Amino acid sequence: MSGEVGNKVLNTLREWEQAEGHVTGFMRLHGELLQIQNEARSGVNVVRPNPAEPLVRDRLCEGVPLVPFEEFSPDWDEARAVFEQIIAWFAKDSEGPQEEVDGLREIARDRPLMAEIAAAWYRGTPLTDFARARGIDEAILASAVGASLKPFLMACSELLSPEVDQETWRRKYCPICGGKPDFAYLDKDKGARWLVCSRCDAEWLFLRLECPYCDNQDHGAMAYLTDQKESSSYRVYVCDQCHGYIKAIDLRRAEWQVLLPLERVVTAELDKEAQARGYKPGWADR
Ligand SMILES: [Zn+2]
Ligand SMILES: [Zn+2]
Structure with a gap:
C-alpha cells in the first residue's frame, strides 16, 4: 500500500461512513488499523535494503527473496512506537485477559526482545515460547508483530518491486520479503493472476490454476x-489437497477503483463462506 493508496483507502472509508450504515464495526476497526499503518508508512523515509544489481538478479534467479532479515533494518524505535499504537488499538476491543495486553507492552518496551521476536516472525519460526512465557495467544502475537512491521516492509516493497522480473519469479512466496500471499487479482489486460503479499503488499505474477x-x-x-451473481467480481480459489483458500478479485469485471488493502477487508463474507466449507486461510499457516 503506497501512501497514495493508503490515503484513498481512508477517504473511501470516510465516505462510506458518511453514507449511513455502510461501515460495519469490523470495517471501522480495520480502517483504524490501516490508518495507523498509513501514518507510520508516511514517516518511514529511508529504506536501507538496496542490494546491488547483480545481487538482485542472482537472488531472484535462485528464488531467494530480495530482503533477508539481516538486511531488513527498520528503525527499531520507530517500530516499537508503531507496536505501541497497535497494542493500544488491540486493547480497546480485546476480550482476552489483561495479562495478554501487559505481555505485549512488555515486549514493546524491550527493544532487543522486540527485534528478536520480529526476526523469528520474519523467518517463519513459531513464536510459541515468546508467547507462552507472557500469556499471549501466539496468533495474536504474530499478528501484532506483523502489523507493526508492515509500514517498514511496504517501504521495502515499494522500493524493490520494480526490480522483479515477473515472467521469471512465479513462486508461491513474495519476491521481496518471502511472505505468503493472502489476496489475488486477475489483471485487466489478460486476466492473468497476481498474488499479493500478506506482509509487504508486493504483487507478483503467478499461475492461474496452481x-x-x-x-x-x-x-x-x-x-x-x-457467488451466485453472474456479474460478481470476486472468487475464492480453494485447494482440496492442502485445504487452503485465497480470495481474488477479477479486475476485468470490477467497475470501481479497486483498492486492494480495502478489498481484503470488504470481502470478509467470502472468508466466512470458505471456512464454512472446511477451507482455511492458506497464509495463516506458519
Ligand atoms: Zn512480501
Ligand atoms: Zn494447496
Missing part, C-alpha cells in the same frame, strides 16, 4: 467459488 500454498497442480483438485 495452488499458491502447496504443490498441487492437479486442476481437478482445485476449484473456485463465486
Whole structure:
C-alpha cells in the first residue's frame, strides 16, 4: 500500500461512513488499523535494503527473496512506537485477559526482545515460547508483530518491486520479503493472476490454476467459488489437497477503483463462506 493508496483507502472509508450504515464495526476497526499503518508508512523515509544489481538478479534467479532479515533494518524505535499504537488499538476491543495486553507492552518496551521476536516472525519460526512465557495467544502475537512491521516492509516493497522480473519469479512466496500471499487479482489486460503479499503488499505474477500454498497442480483438485451473481467480481480459489483458500478479485469485471488493502477487508463474507466449507486461510499457516 503506497501512501497514495493508503490515503484513498481512508477517504473511501470516510465516505462510506458518511453514507449511513455502510461501515460495519469490523470495517471501522480495520480502517483504524490501516490508518495507523498509513501514518507510520508516511514517516518511514529511508529504506536501507538496496542490494546491488547483480545481487538482485542472482537472488531472484535462485528464488531467494530480495530482503533477508539481516538486511531488513527498520528503525527499531520507530517500530516499537508503531507496536505501541497497535497494542493500544488491540486493547480497546480485546476480550482476552489483561495479562495478554501487559505481555505485549512488555515486549514493546524491550527493544532487543522486540527485534528478536520480529526476526523469528520474519523467518517463519513459531513464536510459541515468546508467547507462552507472557500469556499471549501466539496468533495474536504474530499478528501484532506483523502489523507493526508492515509500514517498514511496504517501504521495502515499494522500493524493490520494480526490480522483479515477473515472467521469471512465479513462486508461491513474495519476491521481496518471502511472505505468503493472502489476496489475488486477475489483471485487466489478460486476466492473468497476481498474488499479493500478506506482509509487504508486493504483487507478483503467478499461475492461474496452481495452488499458491502447496504443490498441487492437479486442476481437478482445485476449484473456485463465486457467488451466485453472474456479474460478481470476486472468487475464492480453494485447494482440496492442502485445504487452503485465497480470495481474488477479477479486475476485468470490477467497475470501481479497486483498492486492494480495502478489498481484503470488504470481502470478509467470502472468508466466512470458505471456512464454512472446511477451507482455511492458506497464509495463516506458519
Ligand atoms: Zn512480501
Ligand atoms: Zn494447496
